[in-house]
Amino acid sequence: MSLIVSESGQLSTTELNSLIGHAHRRIDQLQRQLVEQSALEPLRLEAALETQRVSDERLLDEKVTHERQSFAAEITKLRDAWVCYHCDTFTSVR
Numbered sequence: 001m002s003l004i005v006s007e008s009g010q011l012s013t014t015e016l017n018s019l020i021g022h023a024h025r026r027i028d029q030l031q032r033q034l035v036e037q038s039a040l041e042p043l044r045l046e047a048a049l050e051t052q053r054v055s056d057e058r059l060l061d062e063k064v065t066h067e068r069q070s071f072a073a074e075i076t077k078l079r080d081a082w083v084c085y086h087c088d089t090f091t092s093v094r
Helices: 013-093
Strands: none
Touching: none
């Protein structure tokens, strides 16, 4: 849109009306975008929460698996120590 400024430096009524019309269309466009973004925000939030939940579950599974393996290794060590102790005790009693 090209504006022609009069010699007095002022815009004509037609040009002012054109600018106002353009401003109103832009405001309408921005309001539609805001409504659309507001409508989509809960969906994006839900998707982000689901992604985080899946990530948290995977991390928890990994930690539980690690702790189980550590616990199993400790149980094996204790069992071996117990067997050795009782074998030594049995051997010394003979």
